Amino acid sequence: MAESIVVKIGSSSLTSGAGEINRERIAFYASELAALHALGYQVLLVTSGAVAAGFRTIGYPSRPKHLHEKQAAAAVGQALLMQAYQEIFGGHGIGTAQILLTRPDFASRSRMNNALMTIEELLHQRILPIINENDTVATDELKFGDNDMLSALVANLVKAQHLFILTDTDGLYTANPRHDPNARKIEHVEQITHDLMQIAGGAGTAVGTGGMRSKIEAARIAMRGGVPVFIGRLEQAGDLLLALQGSDKGTYFHTDQHSLPLKKQWLGFHSLSQGTIAVDDGAAKALLTGGKSLLPAGVRSVEGDFHPGDVVDVTGLSGDPIGRGVVNYAAWQIQAVAGLSTEEVKRRVEVNRIEVIHRDEWITLAN
Ligand SMILES: Nc1ncnc2c1ncn2[C@@H]1O[C@H](COP(=O)(O)OP(=O)(O)O)[C@@H](O)[C@H]1O
């Protein structure tokens, strides 16, 4: 099967800053993507810029702050973006398709599968999918977070060979290079640590949203799904191909993880959690390194009102999340048997399976 490559381009790289698209830059990125397409890669574009491309047409003096204004600007800007992509990719002989996604769509496994089947068919037909969040219906609480995260989820979904997050800075620096002239570039990252998260700051311009922090969070999710990530900037023709070959145009995030089956992706990244179970150190170790199931003996406390078959988050004693799984017990049942031996549990409650969470229904999310 052809290698698939997901490229995410930020608002700051596609728009003028005054609420309009920057056609010249769009043409530049399109020709970079077209070059990979011509080499036989299956290319997917995750585009930002709907809000940033649309606010001038509406008459807003700067990027709007209120939700309804952002949504109106996105409705205008998304059409302008697609029009530009269609014309410009068309000039390269490449057909394009618009895919607008929302987070709740993915909470349903069948809708997530439908999105994947559509994307696969488009790629099979050599059409370039252009993906954005459906901003006109996404509310702040139910967003992917940011298009950086959307690109990581899409990369996992299609089991991409690479994710390129293109922005206005040539990689991750030890501090925000806009503010710290002594900041040094980090060329390679093997693991996203707490310290690394600390050095990644917010957005660089008035049109960008998540800054480096949201890119690192996205990189962590992609790496968890076995997708290596590049964060950086393209300057001249051929740079995307050079970045694919490992040039020094940005920061490379490596991964030794395998790609995740769809069921585990859904569980880890899309399902809606109905509660939280805190476990002791022994159970945390068994789940994280032993590939074991969670037994009642390891449970310390329970929050939420969930039922068998629901998805819950699992934390260690510190409260840090370690993973997520499907429970075989109702919340009240676990509360009744937390910390007890398997024999004792069998005497006290009637459940189909003794494991609180079976290892086949579990995904580790800690680093
Ligand atoms: N440690 C860091 N290294 C590099 N850039 C950083 C760092 N911390 C914050 N940034 C900022 O992140 C910005 C890129 O993110 P953002 O403005 O959201 O762009 P985009 O629209 O491409 O998503 C850079 O312009 C830079 O100012």
Ligand SMILES: N[C@@H](CCC(=O)OP(=O)(O)O)C(=O)O
């Ligand atoms: N869906 C929004 C993108 C928001 C976003 O993540 O922007 P950016 O930080 O520029 O990638 C839009 O198209 O305006």
